[in-house]
Amino acid sequence: MEQKRNKFSNWLRNSITARMLVVGLLLLVLLIPLQFVKELIQERALRQQEVINETNDKWGNEVVFSGPIIKIPYKTIKEETVFNKVNKTYSKLVTEPVKYAYFFPEKLHIDTKVQSKELNRSIYESVVFTADMNISGNFPLIDFSGSDIPSEKILWEKATLLIKTSNLKGIRNTLEIGLDSEKLQMTPQYDKEYLNTIQSTPITTFKDINTKPIPFSFTITINGSDHLHFIPIGKETTAIMNSDWHSPSFNGRFLPEDGSRDINADGFSASWKVLQINRQFEQSFFGYLPDLSEFAFGTKLIIPVDEYQKSERTAKYGFMVIGLTLLVFLLIQLVSKIHIHPFQYVMIGLALVMFYTLLISISEHSSFFKSYAIAGASVLALITIYSRAILKGFKFPLLVCTSLASLYGFIYVIIQLESYALLVGSIGLFAILAIVMFASRKIDWGNES
Known part of the structure; x- marks a missing residue:
């Protein structure tokens, strides 16, 4: 052994x-x-x-921006048959529920300056930004002739402007939109959707200005993190973005125009141009406003491969x-x-x-x-x-x-x-x-x- x-x-x-x-x-x-x-x-x-998400949530999350959009209510005729239990007879009930028509701009220009900032919490670091956006353009003559809505059913005096964004708490200034010669104050509305709604006071001069293209302009300062995207609702949408961040990732449905991208150690600049023919939705919607965030484009501010x-x-x-x-x-x-x-x-x-x-x-x-x-x-x-x-x-x-x-x-x-x-x-x-x-x-x- x-x-x-x-x-x-x-x-x-x-x-x-x-x-x-x-x-x-x-x-x-x-x-x-x-x-x-x-x-x-x-x-x-x-x-x-987890720490980065918590920090970003307090500063402001990702920003997806859409607007402005003209919202005009109109009445429709609805007939329904009602049964009377006392007389045991049927009768017709005619009501006029209110629906809404939405019209997008003819031209939309977005000029954005993005200032990045690194936030540190303990040993962790995240990148956030503050975006100053100057938005201008014009609406075409609002025309209901392509619909079956009688002109007397259109509530022109209740027309408003809408802006939709994913990040209400990141807005840093009081929103005021100049529509032709009128100044419209904006207030948020309760909304369960991904893109929250900000609606203006009624457009008091709408009938008077709705005889020609209607110019608009406003500025918005917003805190955000991760990415900044725009939805190209204009029949012709142009966007310019300048930033001091050195590691952008251009993503979304549309990339910047050829030759417009300039990335260096001091930051980046880029420009986009999106036409109506480039995306699959029309310039007006009746009865509903769809979620168009899948057509958004923009920039993701990324940290190069971390430790x-x-x-x-x-x-x-x-x-x-x-x-x-x-x-x-x-x-x-x-x-x-x-x-x-x-x-x-x-x-x-x-x-x-x-x-x-x-x-x-x-x-x-x-x-x-x-x-x-x-x-x-x-x-x-x-x-x-x-x-x-x-x-x-x-x-x-x-x-x-x-x-x-x-x-x-x-x-x-x-x-x-x-x-x-x-x-x-x-x-x-x-x-x-x-x-x-x-x-x-x-x-x-x-x-x-």
Whole structure:
């Protein structure tokens, strides 16, 4: 029995296959703490998003803006049959319920200046903005001739202007719209829809001015976060946006005109032009006003890849870093005949896992580059000194230090790249495979003694 135990022990100690199986098993075991680190990164990222959402909610959420829109009530004739229970007879009841017609501008121009601001809460940061919008244009002659509504049923004296926005609490000024020569005060209405309604006082001179195109103009200052979008309700909608934010993302249904985008370290500028033929809705609606937010366009103010995203991307290469490092020690063990105990492999692997906890904890208080450098240098020094005690001499510890430093440097380059990350990663992995194949070419893999 003792002889069999000794024989098995010698096989584990000297067999290449046995040592490869042990290292492979240890690599799988080390994936457990690595997974815990990944979950920690995700948890911290979710906490960051919660704080940002809370901060943005207090400042002002995303802004979707639509307006102005002319709203004119009109009466319709509704007949219904009513049963009289006393006389047991049927009679017709005629009522005149009020409905509304909505008319969009002929021309709509939006000139916006966006001032961004970074808000910090504890260790977290969010980007908010204040937008100063100058809005002008004109309405066409309001014409009901295309409908079946009799002129005497139109309540011209109750016509009003509407503005719809997703962010009422972000408005920072008293809204007053100039319609021709009249000044209209705006007040909010209770609305359960995504876009809240602001309605003006009745347009007292509407019948007088409704004989020609009706000009309008107003300004609005609004606090918001995340994105600023406009709905192109004008038959011809033009928009200009200037901002001091350096990382915009132009999104929505329509992109800025070719050649109009200018993005640099000091901010950006862009302009849009949307015609009625470019979107799928008409210039007037009778009886209802649909939600047209799907046609919105504008800009999202984004923070370039933050520290948690970079840490998460770095952690995705954890399996490769641990696997290649253990492979280097295994090759050294096979070439030099130096015995490395499984416990020592585990210690090396745990040191590599500690790199990611150091990275995320330091990056919450410093830049990603500094955090990466400090975490990498710490783990590199720890493993190099530890391997010096295991491998003796300076030759193999220096090899370990060089290979691990090159691996961390390679991963950092990939993290910084965007468009070429896959290309550079593929070339790097190919080079690593070639080096491993070259280094292991003289090992006698058939030696199982």
